Amino acid sequence: MPALSSRTANFTDSVIRRMTRISNQYGAVNLSQGFPDFEPPREILERLAQVTKEDFHQYAITWGAQNFREALAAKIQHFSGVSVNPNEELVVTCGSTEAMMAAMMSVTNPGDKVIVFSPFYENYGADTILSGADPIYVPLIPPTFRFDEAVLEDAFKQRPKAIIVCNPSNPCGKVFTREELETIATLAKKYDTFVITDEVYEHILYKPNVHTYMASLPGMKERTITCNSLSKTYSITGWRLGYTQANPEITERIKKVHDFLTVGAAAPLQEAAVTGLKFGDDYYSCLQEKYTSKRDLFLRGLDSIGLNHTVPEGAYYILIDISEFGYESDLEFAEVLARDVGVGSVPGSSFFKESENRYVRLHFAKKDETLNEALNRLSDIRKKIKK
Structure with a gap:
């Protein structure tokens, strides 16, 4: 064999x-x-029950149903202040797990380097390796889990193609401050690096901590790929509805990778989840x-x-x-x-x-x-x- x-x-x-x-x-x-x-939420479940009796049982558009993307774009803009074109800057994926994999495969080549903060969600190292890239690990130092700027810049000096930032962080519960994100952004621009963020816990915060969206920082929308999902926000981890948000050039590439990875996310679940995306503050x-x-x-x-x-x-x-x-x-x-x-x-x-x-x-x-x-x-x- x-x-x-x-x-x-x-x-x-x-x-x-x-x-x-x-x-x-x-x-x-x-x-x-x-x-x-x-x-x-009851409203999402009630809509799901209705959807089973309606015509949403075949493929949705590969990169996401139109109404789902439009509702998602409106929600993102409301909370982040970042304008999003639902047709050119979003891809609906099978959970944020696929979103991260599609993002990595879209921007890295075999032999590229990717910065990963440690501790990290276990998929990041595997995604890097599956993409043919080599991880560079930068420690977040307990108990505050802050990074050493000099150590981080040493990692950037190795000319990585991307850095992965999980914010708020799994497993340590860290919320990166605006100042920390600005430091990362400055280095990303200096060394011409993509920033791939995992923001699935964006709404699960404890005062006085505030979530800052990397794509909202000056000059960062063009080089940031935001990976996110509905799993944690709406308590639907089994629905596997995620997405990427990125500039049109990157998104066009992610669409193609996504198409060959999974074809598309479940159409009935997208239709039901639109209800949640339209919830008020x-x-x-x-x-x-x-x-x-x-x-x-x-x-x-x-x-x-x-x-x-x-x-x-x-x-x-x-x-x-x-x-x-x-x-x-x-x-x-x-x-x-x-x-x-x-x-x-x-x-x-x-x-x-x-x-x-x-x-x-x-x-x-x-x-x-x-x-x-x-x-x-x-x-x-x-x-x-x-x-």
């Missing part, structure tokens, strides 16, 4: 998705994979209040147990410091946590390029009763986990 691809030889399965399977195996409260256990204010309440509930519980943790500025993830338990392998700890305590987590090492085994990631996009059950199980963690 011929050899398999050397490019993918070192790939593992997704650690995040693996931890969901382990959580299910042990009957653990699954705080590993980041999806909610509460329903999407009150929906997003309530979303922020909802997640702020969940964050505060979970942080209070962790504090009462005495577990050291990060405090997220955005998104819905917390890194728990497990140093006190003395495990050399955070992967082993995560499995023991699921088996013996009954709480599913993700080993932090799966997010870091650096050698880092002191964290596990938990998320709090769950009903309050689910979070309280997880906290109840964690309350006697020191009795159940001993090394």
